[in-house]
Amino acid sequence: MTLKERIESFAELGETLRNSLAGRETGYTSQLERLIANQQFQNPWFTPENVRMAVKAIANEMTHENLVKWSAGYHYLNSENDPLRAGIVMAGNIPLVGFHDFLAVLLSGNNLISKTSSKDPDLIVFVSEILCSINHDFKEKIEFTDGLLKDFDVVIATGGDNSSRYFEYYFGRYPHIIRKNRNSVSIIEGTETDEELTALGTDVFSYFGLGCRNVSKIYIPEGYDLTKLTSNWASFSSTIEHNKYRNNYDYNKAVFLVNKENFIDTGYLLLKEHQELSSPVAVLYYEFYNSLDNVAHMNENLKERIQCITGRNHVPFGKSQFPHLWDYADGIDTLEFLLKKNRPGIL
Helix, strand or coil, rough: CHHHHHHHHHHHHHHHHHHHHHCCCCCHHHHHHHHHHHHHHCCCCCCCCHHHHHHHHHHHHCCHHHHHHHHHHCCHCCCCCCCCCCECCCCCCCCCHHHHHHHHHHCCCCCCEECECCCEEEEEHHHHHHHHHCCCCHHCEEEEEECCCCCCCEEEEEEHHHHHHHHHHHHHHCEEEECCCCCEEEECCCCCCHHHHHHHHHHHHHHHHHHCCCEEEEEEEEECCHHHCCCCHHHHHHHHHHHHHHHHHHHHHHHHHHCCCCEEEECCCCEEEEEECCCCCEEEEEEEEEEHHHHHHHHHHHHHHHEEEEEECCCCCCCCCCCCCCHHHHCCCCCHHHHHHHHCCCC
């Protein structure tokens, strides 16, 4: 397959997903609707709303224009080399979180062997089936397993801090990308509009805050009235109706009360002043600042733990969970990694 053929295949995949989500008959519309409706019975965090959001974010980004723009910066994508077998260990914290690795491996002309997450085993296989129906040549390039990865040349593994130690032990001798826990933050300057603050709520509440691109901490100017935020987040209050989210809310509230800690209770989210980045589910940390320069300095010191920053002059409010194809997890260029390992003399 040429690069042009691979781009055209993924562009058609994006169009098929967009049409299916819109209810237009594609041959996959009914199956996708069933998957969206039923994922919650396998993983309660994967509500229909969250699954639909994840598929839509991928489908909208995967246009011919975006794929051409993304690939244009990589000269070696046009080279004909023996394909690598790239092992991918996929996470399952949010739906289809491993899709970008799937895309990068196949767009670069390599072969994929993927260990699916037990929390999200079906969606990526479904997307793969559509791709293979569009271009049958992909059938020979994709392999899924729920067991151990074997016979690979490079590996990309995503998990938490604990699982990353396991990954380092087993995969350390291979060329690899190993991702650990990261969180995202938001910087509020104090002059945001109601629309911007409402959009920030999407960064906080989407996927129940389980994604590394979800905002788990906000920086606010000294003297800022937090009710400016909470008054714009009423549309997210139904989040508390989800049983697992409610359990986390109740547990963390009980801990704060027993420890006599100060916090703000909105009835669906707990806000707590804290210097840490990673807040529990149903909790949002905040920290006051006296200058934006100080915030920039703090975030520079924590850059190895921050996935993205939302705010003015950063990722726009409400867009943290809608990255472009060229917005790489942990700032590591996956395509460049795969292409380097495929050049003569590297392996």
